[in-house]
Amino acid sequence: EDQVTQSPEALRLQEGESSSLNCSYTVSGLRGLFWYRQDPGKGPEFLFTLYSAGEEKEKERLKATLTKKESFLHITAPKPEDSATYLCAVHSTSGTYKYIFGTGTRLKVLA
Amino acid sequence: SAVISQKPSRDICQRGTSLTIQCQVDSQVTMMFWYRQQPGQSLTLIATANQGSEATYESGFVIDKFPISRPNLTFSTLTVSNMSPEDSSIYLCSVLHTGYEQYFGPGTRLTVT
Numbered sequence: 561e562d563q564v565t566q567s568p569e570a571l572r573l574q575e576g577e578s579s580s581l582n583c584s585y586t587v588s589g590l591r592g593l594f595w596y597r598q599d600p601g602k603g604p605e606f607l608f609t610l611y612s613a614g615e616e617k618e619k620e621r622l623k624a625t626l627t628k629k630e631s632f633l634h635i636t637a638p639k640p641e642d643s644a645t646y647l648c649a650v651h652s653t654s655g656t657y658k659y660i661f662g663t664g665t666r667l668k669v670l671a
Numbered sequence: 672s673a674v675i676s677q678k679p680s681r682d683i684c685q686r687g688t689s690l691t692i693q694c695q696v697d698s699q700v701t702m703m704f705w706y707r708q709q710p711g712q713s714l715t716l717i718a719t720a721n722q723g724s725e726a727t728y729e730s731g732f733v734i735d736k737f738p739i740s741r742p743n744l745t746f747s748t749l750t751v752s753n754m755s756p757e758d759s760s761i762y763l764c765s766v767l768h769t770g771y772e773q774y775f776g777p778g779t780r781l782t783v784t
Contacts, residue, residue: 592771603775661713
């Protein structure tokens, strides 16, 4: 069964304190892994797509990496405005367009 | 990316009534999806809506409870029928954009009393 696990559930960082969020996945075949940011009361905002092991994507203070079993979202020198829930989702090669979402990491960056 | 709007943004409804949520996209898309996000939880797919065909529902969701319309390539509706407090959630529509990327609307926050 396809499965996505994110850790930690919650993370508190001081402004400027870099860290990483983890997304472990089990799928029959990976078509894509996606990272989203979700602010309270809003829909998920698309950040990155990763398709194959070794791939990396960057956007401002965020960098996403992918291995055959997990993905990391690295946050470098975070700011308070980076506070949000970060969601990971996978799309398997099972033949449908269904995403499997993790439960997210709630990030709080303190000034 | 696609720009997606939803109406209403929030509503408070009485148990036993129905609510129809609208999803509008600024470009033509083939596939649209409806998700539910219960408080403190992640997203669960309700159904996939393709224009010109019946919606495909995920396990645990049925058409009588969540009827979906997809009259054209830019619009869809989800109705939550005969509501109970357990239906209190955020309902999100999304569209399949380039490749396999999904873009989400802002969500509809539903509270059932």
